[in-house]
Amino acid sequence: MEMLTSIFAISLGAILTNNFVLSQFLGICPFMGVSKKIDTALGMGAAVTFVMGIASLVTFFIQHLILEPMGLEYMQTVAFILVIASLVQFIEMFLQKSVPSLYTALGVFLPLITTNCAVLGVSINNVSYGYSLIESVVYGVTGGLGFMLAIVLFASIRERLEFADCPKSFEGIPLAMVTAGLMALAFMGFSGLQVW
């Protein structure tokens, strides 16, 4: 029961209260880059969720089976980047073979997950919060879902903004930036949510 409560709390926190994009401001690059269409945003969200889940799993083992016994916790960041980079490479190959449509839809942004700080953030947060294996994976997956929620909402807003009559100087990215700021402000409303 206690386990369930903690998982619920972690999920709620990762999706809403401490949303990776809108509260922790991690993973802004794909958030701005791939949010022009809902389809690609969904694909990107799914890819990030997938990578974050697996990265949490793998980095948990790297941390607890390799780094801690060797007393190399300070190598965390380097080791995690290594893991995430190879993982993304692997997923890219996998997608190109099995889901070519998603591969072409994600285009250049798939390799960009390599440098998506949200993925690295998940791994490092897992360690610093002292999560167990299950908690880590849940945090990773729900963090990815939170990312997906944010990017899909953002993409649907941007799709409508395409048709909005706005000054030429605001067209495109500037307007998207303002929108992102307003969305972050809206997500601050969730900070009152606490489940303990």
Add this chain to the structure above:
Amino acid sequence: MVTNVIAALLVLAILGLVFGLILAVASKVFEVKTDPRFPEIMDCLPGANCGGCGYAGCSAAANAIIEGKAAVNCCPVGGAEAAEKIAAIMGVEAASGEREIAHVICNGGTAAKKKFEYIGVQDCLGAMKVGGNGPLECAYGCLGFGSCVKACAFDAIKIGENGVPVVDPDKCTDCMQCAAACPRNIIVSVPVSKKVFVECANKQKGAAATKVCANACIGCGLCVKECKFDAIHVVDNVAVIDYAKCKNCKMCTKVCPKDAIAPIPTKEEKEKYKAMKKAQAEKKAAAAKDAAEAKAAEEAAAKAADAAEAAAPAEEAK
């Protein structure tokens, strides 16, 4: 201390090695066969993703070429050189299309009459929205606010001396972004070797066209009569050159009463042309006269002969 460093090095090296091996295996397992011609064609294309070919960027064009949907010379920017290389890769002959460049068909500029002075946003489309079709009396002429200049990614089009944009033939790649930006639709593609242009797009009748612009084509048809190659015709009150037939002889430029066909001849050239025409006409007239005289002489001689013949039997009778 040293052992720590070595341990860290070893751990990371081994981790890297393991992941490297996994990736190497995965690259074999998940190998996707791509067309080997694709990267080669990509190397031939300029990679500017300008969209001049009508496809969404160079990689889309390369794919279309491989699938046979696009011609090997579909890239106007790469031109004949790229077409040749791509043709070699695709194993077909390149149709030797001549390089084309953009051209603005208006020489109104300062000679075009203005309805009012426009001082709004310096943009053609913006100017078009004001006062019903913009500040010019002519509804077809270049507004000269340089929307095409801004649209050009190659720095190839500049506002010329008389306020009309001029294309630099060396820099122009015929991507036609300027034509897309022009609200008057007076930028067209012409073969780079052609030197003669009707510099007017005004479809109004002669008198009306003259009223709005001193340089307007009035559709008089003198050029049509002058052209020996049937290359210029008056369509909708404005002369249009058929570049498949035009031989750059520039005769039409010299007969144009409004100097609406470029290159505009100088006064001397016109005088020379007139003198030449006059000489030709004189020669022709002289030839005609000679011919007439010769004919008359012939006839007279024939008559004389007839008379002589007629006279002979009479004499015999005597």
